[in-house]
Amino acid sequence: MPLFRPIHHTFAPHVNAGYVLRTLALLLKPWKWREGPERETLRAALARQYDADVSLFASGREALVALFRSLKSPDHAEVIVQAYTCVVVPNAMLAAGMHPVYADVEAETLNLDPADVERRLTPRTRAVICQHTFGIPADTHKLRALCDRYGLLLIEDCAHILPDDQGPATIGKDGDFLLLSFGRDKAISGITGGAILSRRPAVSVQLRAEEGAATALSLFRIKRLLLYPLVYAVARPLYGIGLGKALLILARAIGALVPILTSAEKNGTMSPTLHTLPNACAALALAELHRLKAINDHRRRLTALYLTETYKLQATGYRLSIPKAVHPDLPLQKFPLFVKDAERIRRALKQKNIHLQDGWSGCVICPPGSAMEHECYVPGSDPAAEAAAGQILSLPTHPTMTEKLASELVRELSGILDRQKK
Ligand SMILES: Cc1ncc(COP(=O)(O)O)c(C=O)c1O
Incomplete structure (x- = not known):
């Protein structure tokens, strides 16, 4: 029997009743959408x-373009980035005239392998961007030391995690710059939005100029963004009976929803035009920032639950593993498991109204189908990232995923793994 309530990564993961009410209140005040x-x-x-200067933009990817332009590097200066990242990250480098160079990840963290970063350095290298993948902390101490040794800038991509006073303590401490995203499934969500936190005063001046020159999104686009929580709040409970999917298809067809990724972006191009963060999205992100500890504590509880359940499954002979760096105190954005035949398991779970396709499986430049050659990735060059991407099955930890649903997910998953054993 399929579950009545869907389990998912991407159906408005932050949108609970409070989020809907806040959005409704904003929809009624169009004068606050752009400025406020x-x-x-x-x-x-x-x-x-x-503890940094803050520049705000309409998305994380735009914030990155602003940062790369503000570095005033020679054309085709290189930035080291990990394989197993989102296509919008290298897109932003290319849009700013820089060149992505990929380094491999460590299987136990899904983050940059500092030794491989060192091997990929050239005289053109200007910066290293490290991603705290799914909320697992990258080794910023080692990367900081490496950047200092070679005179490079360190950018921490915090799209997947924002630390609170309980940690993780190393995140956000060593970077010259931090990238934040307020996208729909990120650490906190304003539906859209992004920020660069800068600790380099000269670059902060350039970033302020970029933000000053950015244009406002149209009121029509902001309205479409604000419809997103409402459309999903209606569609989500109807997903199990097919009506939810029909409603989403209809909403997309009539242009009521703004896509997260355009086909041009998937093909490796990004407009260099930057936009200001709409005040309405800032208001939603601010409300989430005030709740950061509660959001992270919820993620910590689910991380701990999945960890305990995985150990139990391992103890009874199931063949699945977890990156070693995962521990119960981490407020993970999603919980990564390595399994055999991940895609087949995802397909089987979908029959149960469990949707674990999150765009981060089967690809090192995510989502699947992104134009790797355009992003300058050479297939085979980062074997650990490719292996991880092939085996990963991620479990949701977002604010609307309850502990009860997490237990149901584990039960359904062990049923499928059982059949795999036979
Ligand atoms: C690791 C990572 N960095 C940066 C971004 C960019 O964020 P945004 O969607 O706000 O442009 C994303 C998401 O798309 C991401 O997954």
Whole structure:
């Protein structure tokens, strides 16, 4: 029997009743959509919390373009980035005239392998961007030391995790710059939005100029963004009976929803035009920042639950593993498992109204189908990333995923693994 309530990664994962009410209140005040005090309140709160100058843009990818342009590097300067990343990250480098160079990941962290970073350095290398994949901390101490030795800038991509006062303590401490995303499934969500937190005053000046020159999104686009939580709040409970999917297809067809990734972006191009963070999205992100500890504590509880359940499954002979760096105190954005035949398991779970396709499986430049050659990735060059991407099965930890649903997911998963054993 399929579950009545879907388990998912991407169906408006942050949208609970409070989020819907906040969005409805904003929809009724179109004069606050573009401009308003919340954007400055968000800026001040982030500056205080992470001790940096803050520039805000309409998405994380745009914030990255602004940063890369602000570095004023020679054309085709190189940035080391990990294989197993989102296509919008190398796109942003290319849009700013820089060149992505991929380094491999460590299977136990899914993050940059510092030794491989060192092997990929050239005289053109300008910066290293490290991703805290799914909330697992990258080894920023080693990367900081390496960057200092070679005179490079260190950018921490915090799209998947924002630390709170319980940690993880190393995240956000060593970077010259931090990238934040307020996208729909990120650490906190404003539906869209992004920030660069800068600790280099000269670059902060350039970033401010980029933000000053950015244009506002149209009111029509902001309205479409604000419809997203409402459309999903209606469609989600109807997903098990097919009506939810029909509603989403209809909403997309009539242009009521803004796609997260355009086909041009998937093919490796990104517009260099930057946009300001709409005040409405800043207001939603600010409300989530105020709840960061509660959101992270929820993620910690689910991380601990999945970890315990995985150990039990391992003890009874199931063949599945976890990256070694995962521990119960991490507020993971999603919980990574390595299994045999991950794609087949995802397909079987889909029959049960469990949707674990999150765009981060079967690809090193994610989502699957992104134009690797355009992104300068040479297949075979990062074997650990390719192996991890092939075996990964991620379990949701987002704010609307309950502990009860997590236990149901583990039960369904062990049923499928049982059949695999036979
Ligand atoms: C690791 C990583 N960095 C940066 C981004 C960019 O964020 P945004 O969607 O806000 O452009 C994303 C997501 O798309 C991501 O997964």
